[in-house]
Amino acid sequence: MPTTIRAVCPHDCPDTCGMLVTVEDGRAIRIAGDPDHPVTNGFLCTKVSKYLERTYHDGRLLHPQIRTGAKGEGTFRQATWDEALSLIAQKLNAIRAENPQSILPYSYGGTLGSIQGDSLSMRFFHRIGASLLDRTICATAGMTSWNAVYGIRMGTDTETIAQSKLIILWGTNTLTSNPHLWPFIRKAKANGATTICIDPLRTRTADACDEHIAIRPGTDAALALAIAHVLFRDDAVDRQYLDEMTTGWEKLRDRVLAEYSPERVSAITRVPAATIESLAHRYAATRPSFIRLNYGLQRHGGGGSAVRAIALLPALTGDWNLPGGGAQLSTSQAFALDSAYLERPDLIPPGTRTINMTRLGEALTETDNPPVKAIIVYNSNPAAVAPDRERVLAGLRRDDLFTVVLEHFQTDTADYADVLLPATTQLEHEDLHKAYGHIYLSYNRAAIAPLGESLPNTQIFRRLAARMGLEDPELQESDESMIRHAIARVPGITFDDLQRDGWIRLKVPSPHLPYRSGTKLPTPSGRIEIESSRFAAEGLDPIPSYVPPHESEERSPELARRYPLALISPPAHSFLNSTFVNVATLRRAAGKPTLEIHAGDADRRGIKPGDRVRISNDRGSFTAEAVISDRVRPGVVSAPSVWWPKMTEDRTNANHTTSQAVTDIGGGATFYDNLVEVSPA
Ligand SMILES: Nc1nc2c(c(=O)[nH]1)N[C@H]1C(S)=C(S)[C@@H](COP(=O)(O)OP(=O)(O)OC[C@H]3O[C@@H](n4cnc5c(=O)[nH]c(N)nc54)[C@H](O)[C@@H]3O)O[C@H]1N2
Numbered sequence: 146m147p148t149t150i151r152a153v154c155p156h157d158c159p160d161t162c163g164m165l166v167t168v169e170d171g172r173a174i175r176i177a178g179d180p181d182h183p184v185t186n187g188f189l190c191t192k193v194s195k196y197l198e199r200t201y202h203d204g205r206l207l208h209p210q211i212r213t214g215a216k217g218e219g220t221f222r223q224a225t226w227d228e229a230l231s232l233i234a235q236k237l238n239a240i241r242a243e244n245p246q247s248i249l250p251y252s253y254g255g256t257l258g259s260i261q262g263d264s265l266s267m268r269f270f271h272r273i274g275a276s277l278l279d280r281t282i283c284a285t286a287g288m289t290s291w292n293a294v295y296g297i298r299m300g301t302d303t304e305t306i307a308q309s310k311l312i313i314l315w316g317t318n319t320l321t322s323n324p325h326l327w328p329f330i331r332k333a334k335a336n337g338a339t340t341i342c343i344d345p346l347r348t349r350t351a352d353a354c355d356e357h358i359a360i361r362p363g364t365d366a367a368l369a370l371a372i373a374h375v376l377f378r379d380d381a382v383d384r385q386y387l388d389e390m391t392t393g394w395e396k397l398r399d400r401v402l403a404e405y406s407p408e409r410v411s412a413i414t415r416v417p418a419a420t421i422e423s424l425a426h427r428y429a430a431t432r433p434s435f436i437r438l439n440y441g442l443q444r445h446g447g448g449g450s451a452v453r454a455i456a457l458l459p460a461l462t463g464d465w466n467l468p469g470g471g472a473q474l475s476t477s478q479a480f481a482l483d484s485a486y487l488e489r490p491d492l493i494p495p496g497t498r499t500i501n502m503t504r505l506g507e508a509l510t511e512t513d514n515p516p517v518k519a520i521i522v523y524n525s526n527p528a529a530v531a532p533d534r535e536r537v538l539a540g541l542r543r544d545d546l547f548t549v550v551l552e553h554f555q556t557d558t559a560d561y562a563d564v565l566l567p568a569t570t571q572l573e574h575e576d577l578h579k580a581y582g583h584i585y586l587s588y589n590r591a592a593i594a595p596l597g598e599s600l601p602n603t604q605i606f607r608r609l610a611a612r613m614g615l616e617d618p619e620l621q622e623s624d625e626s627m628i629r630h631a632i633a634r635v636p637g638i639t640f641d642d643l644q645r646d647g648w649i650r651l652k653v654p655s656p657h658l659p660y661r662s663g664t665k666l667p668t669p670s671g672r673i674e675i676e677s678s679r680f681a682a683e684g685l686d687p688i689p690s691y692v693p694p695h696e697s698e699e700r701s702p703e704l705a706r707r708y709p710l711a712l713i714s715p716p717a718h719s720f721l722n723s724t725f726v727n728v729a730t731l732r733r734a735a736g737k738p739t740l741e742i743h744a745g746d747a748d749r750r751g752i753k754p755g756d757r758v759r760i761s762n763d764r765g766s767f768t769a770e771a772v773i774s775d776r777v778r779p780g781v782v783s784a785p786s787v788w789w790p791k792m793t794e795d796r797t798n799a800n801h802t803t804s805q806a807v808t809d810i811g812g813g814a815t816f817y818d819n820l821v822e823v824s825p826a
């Protein structure tokens with residue numbers, strides 16, 4: 146008899162869906178979105194609906210392997226767990242004896258599970274004194290900025306959005322990267338809401354909105370400050386809310402009135418002043434208004450400042466008091482999980498250095514004192530996703546670097562491994578999930594037995610620790626025990642409840658209004674810090690301002706002359722970062738690597754539709770097929786990402802051109818702050 150198991154989508158996406166997996170004779174035969182989950186709404190996205198094709202894929206790694214060919218070539222021989230772990234233990238112990246900081250963990254969002262993500266692995270690296278990894282590749286610019294303003298990352302309750310009357314989708318491609326928000330937006334539209342998309346590209350989301358504002362990349366802070374200008378100029382702010390709940394609003398008012406008029410901001414953003422005026426008027430006049438900003442707009446040199454400026458708009462209008470009003474970047478801190486219990490930062494030896502993952506190329510090729518001699522990669526595919534790929538590969542090619550990769554598949558990164566270890570997928574292990582686009586806590590039950598000899602990440606680190614002679618009990622704790630402890634302080638939800646129900650809404654009032662009048666916030670002042678005491682203490686501008694892109698006429702005119710086109714490489718609809726590129730159905734849906742370019746820009750370069758083009762700058766180059774399109778604004782080109790280089794014609798992808806430079810706030814990646822030139826290949 147088939148049975149149905151409640152599972153959770155593990156992927157790095159705000160939606161964190163509830164999934165129902167049907168299992169027959171030990172094999173998963175069907176996967177579907179949970180129809181009862183209020184956010185999942187009974188459907189899975191294009192990608193995850195193919196999760197069974199991915200799980201039972203021919204390319205699944207089923208046994209440990211040891212490299213036999215050159216690094217990058219991808220030839221291995223099968224080994225036993227015993228042999229593979231002995232080799233790793235011996236190498237890591239030898240490096241540790243000299244300096245444990247020569248060991249670098251490298252992980253990111255392969256799974257967002259609290260257990261198979263960062264629990265035992267973190268304890269292990271903390272215990273041995275490895276270098277710390279600052280996990281900046283996606284979201285730290287925005288997270289740091291939001292927290293400076295509000296003290297805690299929460300936002301508008303997703304389930305109230307249908308009540309909104311104006312929805313601004315700002316730097317987010319909702320239908321691709323956050324599709325389970327759309328049914329709420331559709332309901333709001335049916336109730337008369339207006340939708341506006343702010344994106345340099347006319348995405349499928351922009352098509353589905355009432356209005357599209359094609360902003361020049363990297364200039365959103367200026368646009369937000371122009372909206373603030375109009376709100377103050379026209380006396381459309383909520384004075385009571387500002388006085389009660391915020392700090393420093395008068396200083397912001399003085400700055401925006403003096404410096405951010407729609408006329409001046411039009412020159413920065415290339416958005417007509419009349420469009421800025423009408424956007425600001427609409428925002429001033431419509432309650433409740435909701436802004437969905439996601440992480441796309443902060444991948445620029447001034448990305449932190451952009452999130453900061455946008456984040457405070459609902460504080461100017463008092464929208465935080467209204468169901469359906471406010472803004473959402475992330476809800477992840479609404480979950481009071483005990484991450485210190487899971488990760489044990491108390492085990493970190495004092496003085497341990499931190500390496501910014503965005504600067505992996507530099508860390509592997511230039512860092513001394515001590516150099517990185519071993520890298521252990523799990524839940525990530527840096528040879529495809531990290532910026533400045535040629536530097537990253539130069540590092541991974543080093544003969545004196547010992548590389549271990551825990552994976553489902555033989556990715557580009559796996560090709561550089563000395564030892565390659567097979568990990569289980571979400572259907573084969575248990576896990577606990579918070580979310581960053583809603584407030585349901587979820588439990589993933591294992592649906593099937595591990596395929597081949599694969600093991601959960603946690604089990605691999607347990608075995609490795611034992612093999613290295615580390616006898617600490619915290620390196621042997623079971624997954625279930627860690628889950629029980631992690632949720633101990635979540636009010637009103639027990640492990641038994643989670644096991645029974647699969648997903649549970651946090652016990653907060655409905656609607657959840659996290660910054661309503663009267664709330665004391667965990668900032669130094671207890672208020673929304675328009676004037677930020679944290680930033681002032683760090684020597685940053687205490688009041689929000691516009692910081693131009695690193696690679697722009699304003700900051701690097703000579704570079705802008707040589708490389709006049711701004712390249713954005715946002716997620717392809719059928720991929721999840723580099724995950725799913727090897728799933729045949731989804732790769733067919735994506736077609737091939739393309740570059741969208743405006744007709745005028747293409748003409749000037751003699752480029753015709755379908756031509757193979759080379760996209761290059763001083764860091765490197767890649768090729769793609771030209772698509773001539775008015776969906777990109779003149780001066781902007783777009784390369785949907787993130788392709789597995791080894792599955793393209795010339796083994797390249799957009800990250801040959803992206804930079805290791807980091808954002809103004811939070812040390813985040815700047816993938817979309819990237820000037821290039823394009824020529825026929
Ligand atoms: N299908 C799919 N879904 C995904 C992912 C995926 O790879 N594929 N990735 C997941 C992950 S890890 C993340 S972090 C999120 C990412 O999803 P989002 O946070 O939505 O971010 P992006 O998709 O990177 O960018 C969103 C939009 O921002 C636009 N953009 C770029 N620069 C600017 C700018 O300067 N200003 C403005 N206003 N817009 C700009 C891009 O053109 C793009 O359409 O999605 C998650 N969901």
Ligand SMILES: Nc1nc2c(c(=O)[nH]1)N[C@H]1C(S)=C(S)[C@@H](COP(=O)(O)OP(=O)(O)OC[C@H]3O[C@@H](n4cnc5c(=O)[nH]c(N)nc54)[C@H](O)[C@@H]3O)O[C@H]1N2
Nearest residue numbers: 253254255256283524525526530551552568714722723724
């Ligand atoms: N040019 C460009 N580059 C980008 C982006 C972009 O938009 N443009 N987006 C950036 C963003 S937002 C992000 S978040 C990063 C994402 O970068 P990554 O976090 O590296 O994400 P993925 O590319 O999805 O690779 C995750 C890998 O983890 C593996 N994995 C999944 N589950 C498990 C598990 O349980 N155990 C183990 N051991 N492995 C597992 C998967 O098989 C997959 O190969 O990429 C960034 N890079």
Ligand SMILES: [Mo]
Nearest residue numbers: 157282283284
């Ligand atoms: Mo991300």
